[in-house]
Amino acid sequence: MVNGKGMFALLRALDRKLVRDLWGMRMQALAIAFVIAGGVAVHLLAAGMLTSLEETRRAYYDRYLFADVWAPVVRAPNALIAGVRAIDGVQAAESRIRFPALLDMPDMAEPASGEIISLPESGEGAVNRLHLTQGRMPRPDHRDEAVVLQGFADAHGLAPGDSLAVTVYGGRLRLHVVGIALSPEHVYAIAPGQMVPDARLYGVIWMNRRALAQATNRDGAFNEVVVRLSRGANEAAVIAGLDRLLAPYGAPGAYGRRDQLSDSFVASEMDQLRTMGMVIPPIFLLVAAFLVNIVITRIIAVQRAGIGLMKAFGYSDGEVTRHYLKLVAAIGALGLAIGGGLGMWLGRVMAELYMEYFTFPFLVFRADAMDYVAVCAVSGAAVLGGAALAARRAAALNPAQAMTLPPPPDYSRAAGMGITRLRALDQQTRMILRQIIRWPARAGLTMAGIAASVALLIGTLFMMDSIKVLIGDFFGVANRHDVAVTFVEPRPRSAYHSIARLPGVMAAEPFRAAPARLRHGHLEERAAIIGVPADAELSRLIDAAGRAVTPPPGGLVLSDDLAAKLNIRAGDTIQIEITEGRRPALMVPVAAVAPTHVGSGAQMRIEDLNRLLREGPVVSGVNLRVDRDAVDALYARLTAAPGVAGVSLQALAADTLAGMMDENLGAALGIYSLFGALIALGVVYNSIRISYAERQRELASLRVLGFSRGAVSYILLGEVAFLTLLALPLGMAGGTGLAWYMAGAMSSDMFRLPFVIEPSTYGFACAVVLAVTVGSSLLVRRQLDRLDMVSALKTGE
Amino acid sequence: MPEARTKRAATARAGKADGICFSTRGLTKVYGHGTGAVHALRGVDIELPDGELIVVLGASGSGKSTFLNIIGGLDRATGGEVVFRGRDIGAAGQRELTEFRRRHVGFVFQFYNLMPSLTAWENVALVTEIAENPLKPEDALAMVGLEQRLGHFPGQLSGGEQQRVAIARAVAKQPSVLLCDEPTGALDSPTGVRVLEALKTVNDDLKSTTLIITHNQSVAAMADRVVIFADGRVREVRKNTAKTHPKDISW
Structure with a gap:
């Protein structure tokens, strides 16, 4: 046994070796650290951003006493508020005019x-x-x-x-x-x-x-009550109580935050961010962990001579294993430090970006310690697990064996060698193919890593394609009007005609909108029933093939999300309770279900809706197509027209939505893509670099035999190039699957992402990975050019 | 087949100017610089005639391997002149050296350095595919007695067999020069003798100038000429008048 002092001195020497080894493999170590950092950072960034945004929203709502329930009425006396406050579960209530x-x-x-x-x-x-x-x-x-x-x-x-x-x-x-x-x-x-x-x-x-x-004309009266619930109160019960109390005052029905326009938008966006944060980062982390594991196993495998030497000096298996674990732990720690710092910083940057986007008045930045612990544990386990296995295997060799050259591996028994005997192949190509066939798992893992990078890029970048289609469908096919004019209250059909006749109007279509509760069995949803002309051109529901779905006489067309929520199919009968006017309750057949990308809808023919509402031919508003050159004058006439409550400009909305989506998703997608490319870099660079270490002798021999640098590079880089080319289609297939999953997972009440991937997205993802491969190859090629033939051949290692 | 072999040997001999394969003058090699500099060669002057089998002896660090690497175009001298058949290869660039190795030099190393993923035949073909006037791989392997092992991978061959594949690979391009660095270093005596026999066959048949570096004094008995290195210089050059056949050598 070595005494304490000697042991210390020896450990010092070993640690110096550790530092030098690390320095010697700094590029590789950095590449691995980046892969770890990529996985860690993406995870922490998503977690930090989400917790912060959710905390911020909660704090904002709490501090500014955001309502839980809204109860509109036509007109109710101010004294009624006491009755509202008396409802069980109401913590505070205010009446107001809106x-x-x-x-x-x-x-x-x-x-x-x-x-x-x-x-x-x-x-x-x-x-x-x-x-x-x-x-x-x-x-x-x-x-x-x-x-x-x-x-x-x-x-x-x-x-x-x-x-x-x-x-x-x-x-x-x-x-x-x-x-x-x-x-x-x-x-x-x-x-x-x-x-x-x-x-x-x-x-x-x-x-x-x-x-x-x-x-x-609401003196002494109000037309809306806003309510905050007491802790633990039952929202549905309070809503029922409000509806009972307010029904005589023309209440269309109270609703909760889920149906409040602003909050349902915020919730929907956060859901999307959460899905993205829950799906993408674990994939990154898993891919990173998996790669690091492989890379480390191979790095230690090429260190066998060093391990034999240490054992020859008298180090125990445990000490040898620990030494290599320390080396790996240092790389892992570097990765965690880079990833942790980057993740936290980016999480904050992203949270601030979204804070501005959502116009929250402040940001509560919170990074959950548990996220850090979990991420460190997963990365640590992957890194050290791979290293421990490899180091143990290496330490188990007897020192003499470890220090001599390993015998040449036997290529004769690998399955599938037959094709490599083809006469047409030159020897270099044969070497590449045999290397792959002899170690299919290794080749498979390299391919899997490259494919995963491609898939990640496609699975994130497709969202931009999807949104383009979504916007195109919504504005270009379904809602083709430029302007929607709404009246303060339903007006006779002549109001539509007088607007249709205004100069600058090229086409006009009336619509009737009535708020309603849709019921099927015990399921209930709130929606507006829209009545449109039979041959509606400007506002329609569109089926999967992009064709307009026209409501047949007496029938209702539902958007697929509503149909799904109500568990109803075409041919079923739906119960509709109109929540304005005389509040008729009707049974209407569902004629068709139309898949829509944006929003929900329930459409029927305007004359049917008028008849069901037992009213004359009245309209709620008019959709217009306008002459862009005469639009200013038209706007002036519209705003001055009697009874016009609002004029919304659809044409501008398309641009705004596109910009909003770019801003919202763009930043997150940009970051995820960047990390996807980083992972590709880690995989490819390390694959080549390790191949180089493993085959240095072979490559040096070839140089000695008179092969040029180019020919030798071909053998080394050809393998990765070949694997990359094989991995690209795999990655495209995987990316397609991931995109399909993401399209489903990211859809919300507001948007249903269509599953669309443009060829350019495939192209871009492949181009990024190819560029990474070429870049990594050039880096290793430089080392190959400096290959010292003499020392590579003479020494065992 | 023997006629073919002789014909190719004749082609290989053509182009000799003055019967000298290598000559060096004032050849020096220094590794590192300043106080840490190591002088591996301290001025080597020697002439090596064409077609001879030359055994180079010397202790570790005597400079014999460095000498071999320089005349083989694997390394560059720090000073002095290396002339191969009238051409100064000391001044050649990387590309020319690659070309020089490809056309003229066959190497055999202590650790064989075969491609493990290629069979014996394919390892030889690797070289014949880029050579100008090569033997057929099967002929080269027959010269070293491996005609029965063409389809075997290195992993399926013994050390001696692997070394003989390496010799076949080195000679398949009919090199003017065959440079062997401790070719028997990793082998036991009977296996080593088989390898030396293969080298002798090659030297006899192809008339390639053959240099064998070794620690093993007994190998000197088969040489035309013995060169002894010490301390970075040539200490002695001796002509061997009583050549022994390798099968009579043992250690």
């Missing part, structure tokens, strides 16, 4: 619409508080003071001191802006019935309650 409004913005020709909401008469209220970013709240006795939603104010350069003209309930108000605010109710400021928020075209204004009551 109306759609047209906002007259002199800085643009397009009409801006929005809503106007009353502020509590005293104090900040117990539900839905505002977060002032500029100015102050209106004073109770100042009837014309208003607060404007920040997004809209920013888009128009509005600041405290400016004034604003608003058309509400057919009357015109002139308001003075005193404050700019954010609201938890309007994280997404979006017009009802629209799919895309546009801060320029849609604004929210808060003002004095009495003034608004007077303007909207």
Whole structure:
């Protein structure tokens, strides 16, 4: 036994060897560390970003007392609020007045619409508080003071001191802006019935309650109650209680956050981010772990002479194993450090990016320690597990055997060698093929690694293709109108004709929209039933083949997501309870189910809907196609027309949606792609580098025999090139599968990602991996050029 | 087949100018620099005639391997001149050296350095495919007595057999020079003798100038000429007048 002091000295020498070995293989070590870092960083970034965003949303909602339930009515006396507060499970409730409004913005020709909401008469209220970013709240006795939603104010350069003209309930108000605010109710400021928020075209204004009551003929009354639930309260029970209480006042039915426009958008986006964060990073981490395991096994396998030497000096198997574990642990630690730092930093950057995107007033950054522990454990196990196996195998050799050259491996018994005997092959190509056939597992793993990189790239980048198709279908095929005009309340068909006749209108189609509850068995969903003309051209539901699905007389066409939620098929009968007017309950046959990418829909013929509602030929609004050259004059006429509640501009929405998607998904996809490429680099560079280490003698022999550098490179790099070419189709197949899974997993109430992969996406993914292969090959080629023939041949190692 | 072999041997002999294969003058080789510099060759002057079988002896570090590597075009001299049949290869670039090795030099090493993924026949074919006037791989293997083992992989051959494949591979291109660095170093005596017999056959049939580096004094008995290295210089060159057949050598 070595005494304590001697042991220390020996360990010091061993540690010096460790440091030098690491330095000697620094490029390889770095490449492995990057693979680990890629897996770790992507995981931590997704985890950190998601926890932070969810925490931020929760904190925002809590701090600003975001409502749990909304209960609109037509008109109810103020005294009724006491009854609402008495409902079991209601922690706080506020009544208010809320109306759609047209906002007259002199800085643009397009009409801006929005809503106007009353502020509590005293104090900040117990539900839905505002977060002032500029100015102050209106004073109770100042009837014309208003607060404007920040997004809209920013888009128009509005600041405290400016004034604003608003058309509400057919009357015109002139308001003075005193404050700019954010609201938890309007994280997404979006017009009802629209799919895309546009801060320029849609604004929210808060003002004095009495003034608004007077303007909207709601003196002493309200038209909406907002409720916060007590902890543990049953939302459905409270909604039922509210509906019972408010039914006599024309209530279409209370709804929870799930149906609140802004929050359902936020929730849907977070769901997408969560899916992406739950699907992609584990794949990265697994691929990284798997690669690291292989690479380390091979690195240690080529160290067998060194291991024999250490054992010859008297080191025990355990000490030898520990020495190599330390080497590997150092690489692993480097990977974890790079990945951990990068992941945390990127998580924060991404969270901040989304915070701005969602217009949260603050960010609660939280990185869950458990995520770090889990990621470290998985990476550590992969790295050290691979190393321990390899080091144990190497340490088990007796020293004499380990120090001599290993006998040449036997190529005669590998299956499939037959094809390599083909006369047509030259010897170099034969060597490449035999190397692959003799070690199919090794070749398979290299291929799997390269294929996984390709698949990851395709599985993330396809989303851009998918979204393009989604937007194209939604705006180009299903909703081909430029402008949708909605009336304050249903109006006779003549209102449609008078709008259709306006100059600049090229085509017009009336529609009737009625809020409803759809029931099938015990399942219930809220939706608007839209009545359209039989030959609707401007707004229609589209089937999988891209054809319009026209509702047959008396029948209803449902979007597939609604049909799925209600577990209903074409041919079944659905129960519809209209929640406005006389509230008829109807049984209607479902004529067809149409797959839609964006939003939900329930369409029938307008005359059928009018008949079911027992009303004359009335319309809720008009879809228009307009002449782009005459559009400004048309907008002016529309905003001045009587009874127009809102004008939404579909044409602009397409661009906004595309931009929004780019902004939202683009950053995340960019980062995932970058890490995908990084993993490819790690796999390919290490494969070549290790092959080089393993075959140095062979390559040197070839140089001695008179083969040029190019010919020798062919043998080394040809193998990886060949495997890469084989891996590309595999990766494309895997990427297709991953994309299919992601398309399903990422779909939400708002969007259903179509499973579409453009050829250019396949091309791009393959090009990235090929570029990585070429780059790695050039790096190793440089070493091959410096190959020292003499020492490679003379020594055993 | 013997006629064919003689004909090719005649072609290989053509082009000799003055009967000298290699001549060196003031050949030096220094590894490293400054205080750590190692002088492997300290001025070697020697002439090696064509077609001879030359055994190079010397202790470890005497410079014999360095000498072999330089005249074989594997390494460059630090100073002095190396002339191969009237051409100065000391000044040649990487590309020319590759060409020189490909056309003129056959190497045999202590550890065989066969391609494990190629059979005996294919290992030889590896060289004949890039040579100008090669033997058929099966003929080269027949010269070293391996005509029955053409389809075997190195992993299926004994050490002696692997070394004989390496010799067949080296001679298949009918090189002007055959350089062997400790060819019997890893072999036992009877196997080593078979390898030496193969080298002698090649030297007799092809008339390639053959250099055998060895620690083994007894091998000198089969040489036309014995060169002894010591301390980076040639200490002695001796002509062997009483050549012994390898089968009478043992150690």
